[in-house]
Amino acid sequence: MSNTPPPSNPGLDLESEVLYQIYPQSFADSNGDGIGDLAGITSKLDYLADLGITMIWLNPIFDSPFKDAGYDVRDYYQIAPRYGTTEDLVTLVEQAHRHGIKVLLDLVPGHTSEEHAWFQQSAQPEPNEFSDRYIWTEHAFDNGAGLPFIGGEYDRNGTYILNFFKSQPALNYGFHQRNRPWQQSPDAPGPMATRQAMVEVMKHWLELGCDGFRVDMADSLVKFDTEDKQATIAVWQDMIGRVRAMYPNVILVSEWGKPELAHEAGFDMDFYLDWGDNGYHLLTRESPDPLDRTHDRSFFAQHSDTPATDFIVQYEPLYRHGLFNIISGNHDTPRLAPRLTEAERMAFFFFLLTMPGVPTIYYGDEIGMEYVKIPTKEGGYARTGSRTPMQWDSTQPNYGFSTAAPESLYLPVSGGPSVDKQPQLLALTRQLIAIRRTTPALQASAPLEFLPTPHPRLLAYRRSHLTIVINPSAQPLDYPDANGTMVAGIGGAELTGAGLHLPPTAAAIVDTDK
Structure with missing residues (x-):
């Protein structure tokens, strides 16, 4: 079984890249308020460069009421005050570039916060330029035709469609299959205005020096689309084409999980996501509970009997379609530790850093930070235990994350491994990244x-x-x-x-x- 994937964008060289995901509120706190911030990230660029990281992805940093940890955007043009200012972001980008590190922001194109000014205008009973920016039904007693909806909240005579939580109304990119009068075509004026608005958002941050975007729920734009998402793909081809006309080197990575569709849409990379019994899940997360080692059947669990072919038969057809990034974890999945031992996690990192695509490391996984069961925070629920503060120095208060009192931290420090203890996994990660970056045979599309x-x-x-x-x-x-x-x-x-x-x-x- 052999295949060489085509380049995603011939003008873009991603071969030796290594991507590192940063959950900004939990990475480094520069001002002692208990919440990580942009200046804190800037202060840790030496660490990232020494590790060999060439690209960072920041989870959402835009203004938000934080009912879903920033994935409920209130203003796409404003940095959330708890993270700093636009000037702080520009400084981070400039300093990152000096370290040879690109910066990707998290773009949430499918929905906003219910507090966004666009939605507040859209909810008005009188027609205005934002009336069709979101999806509204014909009257207040209508249903969502199978889509989640909310009614009775605003004076507008209609219910509105949701994209995720109750606080996240869906932006209107139209419907492919339409059977209600309120379901607009993707090329109707309202959906076209939504496209233009999102293009302008991307252009704004690219103009300030950012290198690109990780795109949240990239496949969710056009409703009632076909299984092969051809209408959503057409929308992305249009938006990406307009952005690339001005910024040809923009880097775009999708949260899609289907590289054959993501690359057709124009994305440079897609993520191999943790979906039930898919190949990625079988590698490290085939367990009924994130902390249940006894019943863990993951391939990388030493006591498992899962054969390698269970992964191969699922992964190999997907890999053929372009850069498909394997991840160590992310903000939505339980960390591998403590369920997998350090030796098992080292074996997985050996795999991660020698496979095709752009390897993606979730902050703290390189030192073996542990998943913990803690109360929900900002809509995290079970995911919250993978979002605890980065552990820099075990000799410092709060492991060096913040000088704030422990009770003032965004989340409690989970304890355990830290950078100063130089875990074997950290040394291995640094070694393998160095080998990968200087060895074309191990790079993204080899x-x-x-x-x-x-x-x-x-x-x-x-x-x-x-x-x-x-x-x-x-x-x-x-x-x-x-x-x-x-x-x-x-x-x-x-x-x-x-x-x-x-x-x-x-x-x-x-x-x-x-």
Whole structure:
């Protein structure tokens, strides 16, 4: 099984990029108010550059009532005061560029906060330029034709459609299949005005120096679309085309999970998301509970019997369509620790940093920060336990995240690993990123070929002249077809006269040309 994906944008070189996701309120607090901020991120650029990071994605930083941690935008043109100012963002971008790091903002195009000025105008009973910026039904006793809706909140005679939480009314990009009078065509004046408004938002932040956007719920724009999302794709092709006409090097990565559609829409990258029993889920999250190790059947859990082929058969067809980023985790998924041991997480990072696409590291995963069960905060619910403060220095109050009193922190520090303790995983991450960035065979669109193995728990793949073999199991295993020079290894992996010997939870990169 071999394939080389096409470049997403021929003018854009993403080959050696490594993406790092920052949850801004939990990364670094510069002013002691207990909440992370833009100046705090700027103060940690040396750490990111030393790690080898080339691109950061900031979760939403725009003004918001924070009923969904900023994914309920109140003003696309205003930085949330708790994070700082526009000037602070410009400083961050300028300093990041000096460190060789690009900056992506989180764009939420499918909905806003109910407090957004657009929505407040749209909710007025008298027609105005924003009346069709959102999706409203014909009268206050109408339903949403199968879509979630709210009625009785405003004087306008209609109910409005939601995109996620109650506080997030859906912006109007039209309907592909229409069976009610209030369902507009994607090319009607209202939906076209919504497109233009979002294009202007993107242009504004690109003009200030930002490098691009991670796009939230990118597939959710046109309602009642076909399964292959052709109407939504057409909307994105239009908007991206207009932005790229002015900013040809803009970087766009989608939260879509279907790279064949995301790349057709014009995105440069897509994320492999944690969906139920999909291939990514099988790798590290096949557990009934984020903290349940006993019943964990994840491929990278040492005691599991899940074969490598369960992942391969799902991933390989998707990879063919372009850059498909594997993630260590994100703000919506439980962290791998403490359910997976450090050795198991090291094996997973070995995989993450040697696979195609742009590897994406969620802040703190590189040191083994742990998922904790804590009360919900800002609409996080079960996700809140993956959003705790970054742990910089175990000798400092709040692990160096903030000088505020512990009770004033955005979320409590979870404890455990920290940067100052230099966990083995952190050293491995730094080593593998350095190898990846200087080795074209390991980069984003270099060829990939999965290889047959003598045991179902072995995962082996070739990337040009390099062979990567991972043994996540509890037993020592041998891979006979790896002769050459060891480039990197963990867990005591070693080349012998009979090939590659891998003790439990071991992995290696072998250069077969040497």
